[in-house]
Amino acid sequence: MKKILMLFLLGISSFFLWTCSKDSDSDERENAKLFVEVNAYDVKVGEKVYFTVTANNIAIKDAKLYMREQQISNPYQFKEEGVYNVFARKSGYDQSDNVTIRVVSDNIQAIDLTVDKSSIYVGETVTFSAKTGNDILSNVTIKDQNGSQVEGVKWTANQSGKFKFVATKDGYKMSRTVEVEVKERPKGEPNTIYINNKVYTIDTNRTLLYAETIKGADDVDLVKLNKTTTSEGEVITFATYFIDVVSEDFAVEGNTVVSGAIARIWKVIIQEENPEVAIYPGENEMLEIDLQGLIVSSDHQETMNTNDIKKFSVLLRDFIDHNGFVSLNVINTFAGVIYDGRVQSMMSYDVTESRANLSLEFKDNRKTVQFSKDYFKTLTFPKEYKKLESRKLLSK
Numbered sequence: 001m002k003k004i005l006m007l008f009l010l011g012i013s014s015f016f017l018w019t020c021s022k023d024s025d026s027d028e029r030e031n032a033k034l035f036v037e038v039n040a041y042d043v044k045v046g047e048k049v050y051f052t053v054t055a056n057n058i059a060i061k062d063a064k065l066y067m068r069e070q071q072i073s074n075p076y077q078f079k080e081e082g083v084y085n086v087f088a089r090k091s092g093y094d095q096s097d098n099v100t101i102r103v104v105s106d107n108i109q110a111i112d113l114t115v116d117k118s119s120i121y122v123g124e125t126v127t128f129s130a131k132t133g134n135d136i137l138s139n140v141t142i143k144d145q146n147g148s149q150v151e152g153v154k155w156t157a158n159q160s161g162k163f164k165f166v167a168t169k170d171g172y173k174m175s176r177t178v179e180v181e182v183k184e185r186p187k188g189e190p191n192t193i194y195i196n197n198k199v200y201t202i203d204t205n206r207t208l209l210y211a212e213t214i215k216g217a218d219d220v221d222l223v224k225l226n227k228t229t230t231s232e233g234e235v236i237t238f239a240t241y242f243i244d245v246v247s248e249d250f251a252v253e254g255n256t257v258v259s260g261a262i263a264r265i266w267k268v269i270i271q272e273e274n275p276e277v278a279i280y281p282g283e284n285e286m287l288e289i290d291l292q293g294l295i296v297s298s299d300h301q302e303t304m305n306t307n308d309i310k311k312f313s314v315l316l317r318d319f320i321d322h323n324g325f326v327s328l329n330v331i332n333t334f335a336g337v338i339y340d341g342r343v344q345s346m347m348s349y350d351v352t353e354s355r356a357n358l359s360l361e362f363k364d365n366r367k368t369v370q371f372s373k374d375y376f377k378t379l380t381f382p383k384e385y386k387k388l389e390s391r392k393l394l395s396k
Contacts, residue, residue, distance in 0.1 A: 031094070032055040032056050032093050032094065033055065033093065033094040033095075033096065034053055034054070034055050034060060034063055034088045034089070034090060034093050034094065034095060034096035035053070035054050035055065035088075035096055035097075036051055036052070036053055036065075036086065036087065036088050036096045036097075036099045037051070037052045037053075037054070037099075038050065038051055038052075038086075038099055038101065040101075041099075041100065041101055041102060042101075042102045042104070043078060043101065043102075043103055043104075044103070044104055044105070044106045045078060045079060045080065045081055045103055045104070045105055045106055046077065046078070046079065046106070047077070047078065047103075048075040048076065048077045049075060049076055049077075049078065049101055050074065050075045051065055051074045051075070051076070051086070051088075051099075053065075053088045053090075053096070055093055060088075060090060060093070062090065063088045063089065063090040063093070064088065064089050064090065065086055065087075065088055066086070066087055066088070066089060067084055067085065067086045068085075072086070078101070078103040080103065081103045081104050081105045082103055083100060083101070083102050083103075084100070084101045084102075084103065085098035085099070085100055085101075086098065086099050086101065087099070104173070108171070108172065108173050109132040109133070109172055109173065110132070110172065110173035110174070110175065110176075111130050111131075111132060111137060111140060111167045111168070111169060111172050111173065111174065111175035112130065112131045112132060112133075112175065112176075113128060113129075113130050113140075113142070113165065113166065113167040113175035113176065113178050114128070114129050114130075114131075114178065115127070115128050115129075115165070115178050115180060116128075116129075117180070118178075118179065118180055118181065119180070119181045119183065120157055120180065120181075120182055120183070121157075121182070121183050121184070121185045121197055122157050122158065122159060122160055122182055122183070122184055122185055122333075123156070123157065123158070123185070123333045123334065124156070124157060125154055125155065125156040125157075126154070126155055126157075126180055127153055127154050128142055128150070128153045128154075128155070128165065128167070128178075129153065130142075130153075130167045130169075130175065132172065137167075137169060137172070139169065140167045140168065140169045141167065141168050141169065142155075142165055142166070142167045143165065143166060143168075144163055144164065144165050145163065145164040145165075150165070155180075157180070157182040159182065160182045160183055160184045161181075161182055162179055162180070162181050162182070163179065163180050163181075163182065164177045164178070164179050164180075165177065165178050165179075165180070166178075185197060185333070185334075186198070186199050189338065190338055190339075190340065191204065191338065191339055191340070191341060192337075192338060193245065193246075193247055193261045193262075193263050193295060193335075193336070193337045194335060194336055194337075195261055195295045195296075195297050195300050195302055195334070195335040195336075196297055196299060196300035196302075196334075196335075198261075198297065200247035200248070200249070200250075200260055200261045200297075201247060201248050202245055202246070202247060202248070202337075202339055202341075203246055203247060203248045203250065204341045204342050205342070206244075206246050206250070207243065207244070207245050207246075207326065207339070207341065207342060207343045207344065208243070208244050208343070208344050208345075208347045208385070209241065209242075209243050209281065209314065209316075209324065209326070209343050209344065209345040209346060209347060210241060210242050210243070210244065210346070210347040210348070210349040211223045211224075211239065211240075211241050211278065211280070211346050211347070211348065211349065211388060212224045212239070212240040212241070212242075212349050212351045213348045213349060213350055213351065213352075213388065214350070214351060214352040215350070215352045216392075220389075220390070221348040221350065221386065221388055221389075222390065222392050222393060223239050223278040223388070223391060223392065223393050224239065224240065224351060224393075225237055225238075225239060225271065225275070225278075225393040226238050226239065226240065226268075226358065226360070228359070228360050228361065228362065230361075230362045230363070231363060234362075235273070236270060236360075236362055237270070237271040237272070237273065237275065238268045238269060238270050238271055238289075238360065239268065239269050239271055239278050239279070239280075239393065240266065240267075240268050240358055241266070241267055241268070241269060241280070241281050242264055242265060242266040242267070242349070243264070243265050243312070243314075243326060243328065243343065244262060244263075244264050245262065245263045245264075245265075245328065245337055245339050246260065246261070246262045246263075247260035247261045247262070248260070250262055252381055254381075255378070255379065255380050255381055257296050257297060257298050257379075258298055259298055260297070260298070261295065261296065261297040261298075262295070262296050262297075262379070263293065263294070263295045263304075263328075263330065263337035264293060264294050264295075264296075264379055265290070265292075265293035265304065265309065265312055265328065265330055265337075266290075266291040266292055266293060266376060267281065267288055267289060267290045267291055267312060268288075268289050268291060268358075268360065269281060269283075269287050269288055269289075270287040270288075270289070271287075271393065275393050276392065276393065277319075277390075277391045277392055277393065278319070278391045278392070278393050280314075280316065280319050280345070280346065280391065281314035281316070282313070282314040282315050282316045282324075285313065289369055290306060290309040290312050291306060291371055291376070292304060292305060292306060292371075292373060292376045293308070293309065293330055293376070294376060294378075294379055295330075295335040295336070295337060296379055300335075302332075302334050302335035303376070304330050304332060304335065305332070308330050308331060308332045308336075309329075309330050310329040310330065310331060311327055311328065311329040311330075312326075312327075312328055312329075312330070313326070313327045314326050314343065314345075316345055319345065319346050319388070319391040320345060320346055320387065320388065320389075321344070321345050321346075322344050323342060323344075324342070324343045324344065324345050325340075325341070325342065325343065326339065326340075326341070326342075326343040327339075327340045328340070346387065346388045346391070347382075347385060347386065347387055347388070348382075348386040348387065348388045349382055350382065356374075356375050357372075357375075358371065358372060358375045359371060359372040359375075
């Protein structure tokens with residue numbers, strides 16, 4: 001009798017444990033949420049979309065799919081263009097979130113994306129245009145292969161490589177991919193001028209150092225002395241010099257460069273209060289102020305700012321020196337000149353009749369200098385090359 005009672009109690013316990021286990025499984029299942037995946041989110045009219053329903057990363061094969069509360073098949077063929085939301089349901093599971101599918105007409109127009117230059121150098125800019133047929137499209141979104149959006153229709157390269165772009169706009173097919181190749185700019189090498197992505201070899205026999213001069217008594221060329229007054233009332237006198245470095249194939253007609261390239265870099269030298277002779281470049285570097293420059297070729301011109309002048313030092317045995325030495329390093333993203341070699345001094349550059357007047361403003365005890373930058377806008381060349389006979393100064 002006791003044996004029968006024990007078996008009865010054991011059966012009841014087993015049933016109770018099995019029931020609890022089922023309830024636990026049911027609770028876990030009821031807490032699971034359905035998730036819908038599709039093979040494509042953007043399709044054409046008439047194409048089929050295949051759905052996969054999962055819960056906790058396990059496929060749920062008998063879940064039902066709904067669109068606008070109407071059950072649909074799997075796969076499902078969309079017969080009209082539009083935007084559709086599909087979700088999944090199954091008893092005992094939480095309903096899935098919507099998955100959105102965009103259906104477009106098969107005859108929708110594609111964007112024709114073009115770019116004005118397919119090959120550029122670092123620092124240069126390309127311009128995109130988007131059309132459908134002959135109609136220009138505005139407000140298109142242009143992105144590169146990493147998904148970064150272009151601001152407007154212009155893109156500036158800040159590194160080398162090959163970059164791919166596409167254009168999109170609601171109601172249109174995505175454009176084909178266009179590619180832009182970005183190359184590193186030519187690097188400056190010793191004794192070269194480079195501009196507009198071309199490199200020119202410097203003619204070491206034609207590097208000349210000029211002093212700006214005016215006519216004195218008996219038509220003698222004298223170094224022009226300039227004066228300016230600081231905000232503190234200090235009168236500062238200065239003379240202006242520049243160096244011309246030209247390429248081996250450099251040639252001009254009038255004031256137009258017809259071949260090769262030239263780099264002209266200016267500096268001023270602060271003079272004594274009442275000087276009789278000019279202090280020239282190289283005598284006292286503490287008195288020298290580098291200003292600005294121009295690099296010009298037959299097809300391009302580039303302004304070189306003060307910060308571009310890394311080095312402009314001159315070593316002369318005297319004011320007139322046929323075999324002086326100059327070290328020049330002037331460089332920015334687009335142009336540059338690097339030269340260490342011979343310079344001939346001192347050439348005369350007559351500004352007696354020139355209307356341009358270099359204006360300097362000294363601030364903070366000469367630490368900051370502002371100057372009239374329009375003075376350096378264009379190059380003019382002397383009608384004849386004259387060497388100064390004297391370092392005498394003359395105020396205009």
